[in-house]
Amino acid sequence: MHPSTATSESIRVLHVDDEPDLVDLVATFLEREDERLTVETTSTVADAVARLDEADIDCVVSDYEMPGRNGLDFLETVRTDRPDLPFILFTGKGSEEIASDAISAGVTDYLQKETGTEQYALLANRVINAVERARAEQAEQRQLRAIETAHEGISILNADGEFIYVNEAYADLYGYDREEMIGAHWSLIYPDQDTRSIRETILPAVRANGFWRGETTGLRADGSTFVEDHRLATTDHGELVCTVLDTTEQRRQKRAIEELHSTARALIQAETAEAVAEIAVAAVRDILDMPANGVHRYDESDDRLVPVTWTDRTEELVGEPPVFESGEGIAWEAFAAGEPLVHDDIATNESRYNPDTPIRSQLAIPLDDRGVHLVGSPEPAAFDETDVSLAKTVAAHATAALERVERERELTRQNDRLATFTDVVSHDLRNPLNVAIGRLEMAQKACDCPHLADVDQALTRTETLLDDLHAFARAGIATLDPxxxxxxxxxxxxxxxxxxxxxxxxxxxxxxxxxxxxxxxxxxxxxxxxxxxxxxxxxxxxxxxxxxxxxxxxxxxxxxxxxxxxxxxxxxxxxxxxxxxxxxxxxxxxxxxxxxxxxxxxxxxxxxxxxxxxxxxxx
Missing domain, CATH: 3.30.565.10 (Histidine kinase-like ATPase, C-terminal domain)
Known part of the structure; x- marks a missing residue:
């Protein structure tokens, strides 16, 4: 096992619940659970909305059933102005319909209230994970915007449509040297079927309005094409300034994020750890286009990482994935550190498990203390920042799903133990109780003692308690035939x-x-x-x-x-x-x-x- 790593930044939580005693209790336990958490409370949605306008809140925790407006109404209001603010529905109303509606409305997480104080540790963990994911995604978005700006291709054309200037990024987009492009006509970099549309539609629009922006299809020197975000503007001297950005990766990321929403819903519905692993592996393979990947789970009893599920491509490259004993390989290194590890070329890495492996690029993402998700490629430097970000998103959803599965499995075990206990108690007490009842009847016939009526009442109450205890234990076991x-x-x-x-x-x-x-x-x-x-x-x-x-x-x-x-x-x-x-x-x-x-x-x-x-x- 290893301690989890987390940011030291403070986290301000707004908890909304119409039960004043409950919000105070939750606030106390959350702040006690992690010193980074500061909890503010309100009892109505209206007060909560006002509080969001007044303070910088990092995460909202809301009940569902409240007077006036329920938790989903509040969620929709928050999402209108704050689409990325973590919002956790913490409610005693636990139907599949409410969970589905919450997911559709953009809830970050959904946690049903339980009895006992252990749930507050779970809630604190969900809050911290949600905020850290949101902060990481915001940082990644800022970085992505900076990278996009720095890599924009810029060119200038004269009145005849010939390049008089191109920057390095522009030339690289189309696979040419800068010198090759200077003096060439713009039709060099567009498919023949698109040049007519550019001449007859786009260029006239630029001349009329001074500016145009849209998507066009760029043609590279090797004959391949790509979709580009294209901006055109005229200068005072009649020149044309072209700014081009290759949106292929951006479109891929957007499409992947959209498809990962369905993966998140599938993970929420998964009933076993094996099912969670299979969904995560399939998502990385099919949505992120990383065909060689697999999940290892942590076996606490033997202190090792055991393969759970993997793709066919993984087996083609390395055979059946190995079991990693404590301290072995990059997988264990990432698991022990609690941080994702990205290696562009593990051939030079002494921590690699197999010196003769055909794998060159390696991505290892820990699933908290439950295991590690491994992604490999026979090509060096195969994973860019977008790949890593999306894979981490899958891992975060899988980790949350594994946590829920473990909690539900433990609840089932507790119910089973309770049922077994009450069955044993009921059976072992029933026989002496019947003997006592029989002896009492004989005593009542043999003598007229005033104390026997009290004994009769006590035995009757004991029998009722046994029946009710057995019925109570049976009621909590989820075996239904509806x-x-x-x-x-x-x-x-x-x-x-x-x-x-x-x-x-x-x-x-x-x-x-x-x-x-x-x-x-x-x-x-x-x-x-x-x-x-x-x-x-x-x-x-x-x-x-x-x-x-x-x-x-x-x-x-x-x-x-x-x-x-x-x-x-x-x-x-x-x-x-x-x-x-x-x-x-x-x-x-x-x-x-x-x-x-x-x-x-x-x-x-x-x-x-x-x-x-x-x-x-x-x-």
Whole structure:
């Protein structure tokens, strides 16, 4: 492992969230996570827009669901005036539709809120990476503009269209010596089929307006052609000044950047590290036109770099890529340094892994501490600054995707361990619990002891806790078999499974929900059970439709405002006999489906639970 390298420049972050306590908490953790971070906070989009006009902000972190204008509205406003400002959507609303809309609107990154403080380290890392990428891209753009200006070709023609001056850059563009061009006619450097258009359209426009700018096709001395950005202007003496820039590379870069947007979307959707590597390798091969490339992942247990995927051209040149042990080759050198390495000719580099390799140019880009992306060519000096910049862009997207895959894999492992733990606990406790219940029944028949009723109550509560613990663990495991489920029919079925007493259910829904039926049944039963237990005698429940989901409301005593933020926390209950798992189970099932479960007040003052972001249809 190696420490990551980063700029020492300060980073000013604007965090926008309508929860004051949350923004203060996030600010504290981010500034504690990295001393370069300074966090300013606002609770509304309007205040955030005003703050952007007042201060130099390096990165915006915004919630999605806020009063008045949501996070996507805010993103569109920011992108109007600040297209390159890093913008991270940090939200508890985690549907694929929101992620897709955010990507389309130009979001830099998308991070769903989780429980626990580990997420703030991840958020800090995303902020720093986004700002560093933005700063690097801005620096590269400034450098590119300077290079373009310095390499512009300039020539002067007399009234007869003959060159009387050309600079070195101009002559180089067309593959001639300067002396060869002096005295030659401008038609020398244009294809025959284009000269008529230049004579009849472009030159008259220059004479009429004094200036013309557009694209033309230049003809080199070797017969090849290229697209040029061409500017023409007349002088007071009737001469014609020509400024020409070869836009082939610029057009290639623009096209590559556009195509890399689809690669970024594919990386966001990748489910495994292997899939991430395959997408990155294909992008470098097909979009950046670097046919020999591959990804090595870091194997922490053996401290080595292991090949994951590579192109056919790589295998043609070097065979199956080797495993790099600690300290071996340019690959390990770049990985250990945490910095991209570019070698124009590794034949003279003592760090090369294979002295007899046909590879001459080598580009090694670390993927943080997860591996390294290697690009090679049998030609020396094959990679220019544009190649390196674009390859680094691919690596940055791949690194972020690998980070997300690892986080999701760890979450799956945690869920699996939780399920295994609860299964074992439930099984191992069930037998002695049954023995205790049986012995209690025998004791109640044998004697009349006043303490046995308390024992009965305690054993019953223990059995309920075991059932709820097992259901809670199962609810968080993302194994779904979704299908259209008629909500009215399922509500009536669930009502029959709950002890309802004098309570009444009204179904006012006309839709089918795309869901795992057994999981949705658990969710509804827990909502019904909660309403019956807390709503009071004779409570009436109503199940109805929403534009993007459905709701369950009651006319009971409702939920205090102070309790609404914690009502879904496991273990929380206002009832002496409650286990505090019912609503936690409902929230877990909603999360697994990608739904948003909220609590509010019903029209009658009771509790109303709304389930948003569901996929529904008319039944």
């Amino acid at each position: 299908e259209p489920v008629d909500l009215t029919t399922l509500c009536r079925t669930c009502w029959g499974h709950v002890e309802t007493g004098e309570a009444t259910l009204i179904t006012d829904t006309q839709q089918a929900v795309h869901a795992d039926e057994s999981r949705l049944q658990e969710l509804l039963e827990n909502l019904f059970r909660n309403a019956v237990e807390h709503g009071g005698d004779g409570v009436t429940l109503t199940a109805g439709d929403l534009e993007d989901g459905f709701y369950v409301a009651d006319d009971g005593v409702g939920i205090a405002d102070a309790d609404k933020d914690v009502v879904f926390d496991y273990g929380y209950s206002t009832s002496r006999d409650g286990t505090g798992f019912g609503l936690s189970i409902a929230r877990e099932i909603a999360d697994v489906h990608g739904w948003d479960l909220r609590v509010t007040d019903s029209e009658t003052g009771g509790a109303r639970f709304e389930i948003h972001d569901t996929e529904t249809s008319e039944r």
